[in-house]
Amino acid sequence: VPLATELLAQIxxxxxxxxxxxxxxxxxxxxxxxxxxxxxxxPAVVRPGDIDEVAxxxxxxxxxxxxxVPQGGNTGLVGGGVPLGGEVVLSLRxxxxxxxxxxxxxxxxxGAGVTIGELQRxxxxxxxxxxxxxxxxxxxxxxxxVATNAGGLxxxxxxxxxxxxLGIEAVLSDGxxxxxxxxxxxxxTGYDLAGLLCGSEGTLAVVTAARLRLVAPRPQRTTALVxxxxxxxxxxxxxxxxxxxxxxxxxxxxxxxxxxxxADRLGLARLVAAPAHLLVEAAGSADPTDALAAVVASTPGVxxxxxxxxxxxxxxxxxxxxxxxxxxxxxxxPHKLDVTLPHDRLADFIDAVPSAVEALRPGASVWxxxxxxxxxxxxxxxxxxxxxxxxxxVVLHLVADLGGSISAEHGxxxxxxxxxxxxxxxxxxxxxxxxxxxxxxxxxxxxxxxxP
Ligand SMILES: Cc1cc2nc3c(=O)[nH]c(=O)nc-3n(C[C@H](O)[C@H](O)[C@H](O)COP(=O)(O)OP(=O)(O)OC[C@H]3O[C@@H](n4cnc5c(N)ncnc54)[C@H](O)[C@@H]3O)c2cc1C
Numbered sequence: 001v002p003l004a005t006e007l008l009a010q011i012x013x014x015x016x017x018x019x020x021x022x023x024x025x026x027x028x029x030x031x032x033x034x035x036x037x038x039x040x041x042x043p044a045v046v047r048p049g050d051i052d053e054v055a056x057x058x059x060x061x062x063x064x065x066x067x068x069v070p071q072g073g074n075t076g077l078v079g080g081g082v083p084l085g086g087e088v089v090l091s092l093r094x095x096x097x098x099x100x101x102x103x104x105x106x107x108x109x110x111g112a113g114v115t116i117g118e119l120q121r122x123x124x125x126x127x128x129x130x131x132x133x134x135x136x137x138x139x140x141x142x143x144x145x146v147a148t149n150a151g152g153l154x155x156x157x158x159x160x161x162x163x164x165x166l167g168i169e170a171v172l173s174d175g176x177x178x179x180x181x182x183x184x185x186x187x188x189t190g191y192d193l194a195g196l197l198c199g200s201e202g203t204l205a206v207v208t209a210a211r212l213r214l215v216a217p218r219p220q221r222t223t224a225l226v227x228x229x230x231x232x233x234x235x236x237x238x239x240x241x242x243x244x245x246x247x248x249x250x251x252x253x254x255x256x257x258x259x260x261x262x263a264d265r266l267g268l269a270r271l272v273a274a275p276a277h278l279l280v281e282a283a284g285s286a287d288p289t290d291a292l293a294a295v296v297a298s299t300p301g302v303x304x305x306x307x308x309x310x311x312x313x314x315x316x317x318x319x320x321x322x323x324x325x326x327x328x329x330x331x332x333x334p335h336k337l338d339v340t341l342p343h344d345r346l347a348d349f350i351d352a353v354p355s356a357v358e359a360l361r362p363g364a365s366v367w368x369x370x371x372x373x374x375x376x377x378x379x380x381x382x383x384x385x386x387x388x389x390x391x392x393x394v395v396l397h398l399v400a401d402l403g404g405s406i407s408a409e410h411g412x413x414x415x416x417x418x419x420x421x422x423x424x425x426x427x428x429x430x431x432x433x434x435x436x437x438x439x440x441x442x443x444x445x446x447x448x449x450x451x452p
Pocket of ligand 1: 034069070071072077080081082133134135139140141142143144145148149150151152153201202203206208326409410413449
């Protein structure tokens with residue numbers, strides 16, 4: 001549906017004609033998600049350059065009752081940032097302001113469109129680090145990672161995005177601005193709006209900036225890629241190492257099919273044949289290698305260990321883990337089911353998923369990997385039509401039956417909206433609806449996302 005001529009003219013006046021993109025040639029990249037599973041269509045992509053322009057565009061859309069999808073780097077994996085119902089796309093990528101790092105407070109204020117990679121380099125130039133890290137770092141934005149409460153590779157040590165958030169600036173759907181960027185460590189002045197907007201997936205407000213905690217660098221760092229005799233041994237080790245390895249920052253899980261696929265697709269050397277691998281990384285001011293080696297040596301089921309200490313060696317080991325998302329996507333649009341299990345049910349779940357899926361869809365392939373230190377498994381299923389809900393249904397019910405969460409870190413988006421009731425009670429969902437009504441008073445933000 002084309003936009004009302006009057007609305008289009010008003011928006012163009014606010015952001016300038018070069019920042020209103022129309023027509024499939026220009027908008028296609030904003031209308032399909034990273035996986036290719038979710039494809040929509042938009043009458044216009046609007047690219048405001050500052051918070052005043054964001055506020056003015058939202059106020060205009062609210063006045064016309066025109067729905068809006070906020071979008072950052074478009075690396076989301078649950079179809080939450082694309083215009084599936086013909087919404088206007090509000091791209092925040094031009095909000096790239098980065099304040100100087102406050103080294104005394106160990107914090108920085110970053111615009112919503114700053115990528116995580118840029119933020120990490122900015123922090124490093126001031127001798128600090130931003131703790132959230134993920135393979136999509138060069139495209140995923142501050143606004144998108146706040147909106148999804150992104151987790152990533154170091155949650156086991158530093159927590160997800162919400163744990164880094166000291167303050168927020170956001171625009172409500174009617175154009176009013178919420179700004180609380182003071183960043184005080186102790187600040188008990190009522191409702192935690194930053195915490196509420198974090199993980200709200202663009203349904204409550206548009207994030208324009210965030211005040212983020214930074215951490216001290218840990219200059220000594222060791223990575224080990226460890227092969228196991230069985231999946232159960234690897235899962236047991238992940239649970240034990242989370243508490244036993246000093247300075248542990250990542251415990252990542254892979255199975256044989258996945259490491260074989262990554263090696264083939266990305267042209268890497270084949271690893272030692274083993275049912276499962278864990279990639280573990282520890283860091284600190286002292287060299288963690290000996291302590292890590294001692295823990296690994298006393299772990300049952302270890303078949304082989306490769307150790308990386310220099311940046312280049314560590315990066316080569318990480319390629320096997322970080323390459324999974326890219327290699328699986330090369331097989332066609334996957335169903336991505338990012339879930340968490342209680343640690344003592346993780347091995348049962350990993351054992352049960354492939355046969356549960358293949359019983360219903362015999363041609364399907366199941367790929368399992370994830371952040372084992374957090375009980376987080378990424379179940380990826382290829383060889384199934386994008387709009388076929390059967391696989392999602394069986395896997396998400398299995399998760400709920402085992403006491404897990406249907407979304408560990410990617411969010412609910414469009415992909416898991418029908419199943420939110422597996423984890424959230426009717427009372428909780430009615431509180432969600434009340435919050436949505438109170439903040440998105442115009443009712444135009446991300447209508448296809450999160451709320452059933
Ligand atoms: C290779 C790869 C690896 C990944 N690894 C991880 C991982 O380890 N951990 C993890 O958690 N995720 C991971 N992801 C998923 C993705 O990178 C994260 O969900 C990320 O937070 C999305 O950021 P984005 O800027 O791309 O947001 P988008 O994809 O543009 O949007 C995501 C959601 O946030 C909303 N949104 C975006 N910007 C704003 C804003 N400024 N205000 C309000 N709402 C907004 C959108 O409407 C949408 O609902 C990975 C993705 C890829 C492709």
